[in-house]
Amino acid sequence: MRSARAQWPAVFLDINGALIHDSWHRDNHADPARMRLAPGAAEALERLAQAPLRLVIVSHQRDVSLDKMETQLQRLFARCGARLHAAYWCPHDSHDLHDPRGALATYAGACTCRKPQPGMLLRAQREHDIDLSQSWLIGEHANDIEAGNRAGCRSILTDGGNEAAWHSEPARLPYAIVTNLHDAAQMIVERHAYEHAEPAPEVTGTHFA
Numbered sequence: 669m670r671s672a673r674a675q676w677p678a679v680f681l682d683i684n685g686a687l688i689h690d691s692w693h694r695d696n697h698a699d700p701a702r703m704r705l706a707p708g709a710a711e712a713l714e715r716l717a718q719a720p721l722r723l724v725i726v727s728h729q730r731d732v733s734l735d736k737m738e739t740q741l742q743r744l745f746a747r748c749g750a751r752l753h754a755a756y757w758c759p760h761d762s763h764d765l766h767d768p769r770g771a772l773a774t775y776a777g778a779c780t781c782r783k784p785q786p787g788m789l790l791r792a793q794r795e796h797d798i799d800l801s802q803s804w805l806i807g808e809h810a811n812d813i814e815a816g817n818r819a820g821c822r823s824i825l826t827d828g829g830n831e832a833a834w835h836s837e838p839a840r841l842p843y844a845i846v847t848n849l850h851d852a853a854q855m856i857v858e859r860h861a862y863e864h865a866e867p868a869p870e871v872t873g874t875h876f877a
């Protein structure tokens with residue numbers, strides 16, 4: 669049952685990996701204006717724009733102008749007919765990005781936003797009327813997947829072939845594994861249409877009082 673306040677399904681995305689072109693990451697995040705979409709990302713955004721889903725970035729970034737990042741992301745999204753609804757950034761560093769348990773232990777007390785913690789998603793829920801149970805997360809690391817799961821979303825792993833940690837425990841198990849961002853977008857839009865389709869008109873029959 670929905671509350672009186674409208675709630676919206678969202679798709680949470682990370683700017684790392686499949687969305688933003690590798691060259692920008694390789695350049696050490698020099699200038700946000702130089703960010704470009706990764707191959708296939710434009711088609712994925714075009715697909716997502718066909719459904720009433722709020723697109724929200726949840727990512728780890730520091731040492732860059734987040735305002736400039738958001739401006740550039742809005743521009744890139746708009747070119748695909750999509751709208752960036754909000755962006756959330758965890759600026760906290762981790763001593764060991766490659767050891768999720770270490771990172772979790774290190775920041776358990778200091779930060780509630782670094783994935784696999786669901787802090788950024790929960791904040792988006794509060795600030796943008798997001799219905800997490802109808803929402804999705806697309807990620808390429810087990811930490812992304814776990815954050816989505818802990819927030820109550822369905823998490824889709826875009827498998828670049830280098831994430832094996834997802835099967836280590838149930839909390840990190842994705843709802844689905846696909847090969848790229850476009851396939852994730854396709855799955856989300858199709859599921860959303862299916863789950864929100866108008867019910868077929870009832871067959872009129874004989875009713876007994």
Ligand SMILES: [Zn+2]
Nearest residue numbers: 758779781782
């Ligand atoms: Zn944080």
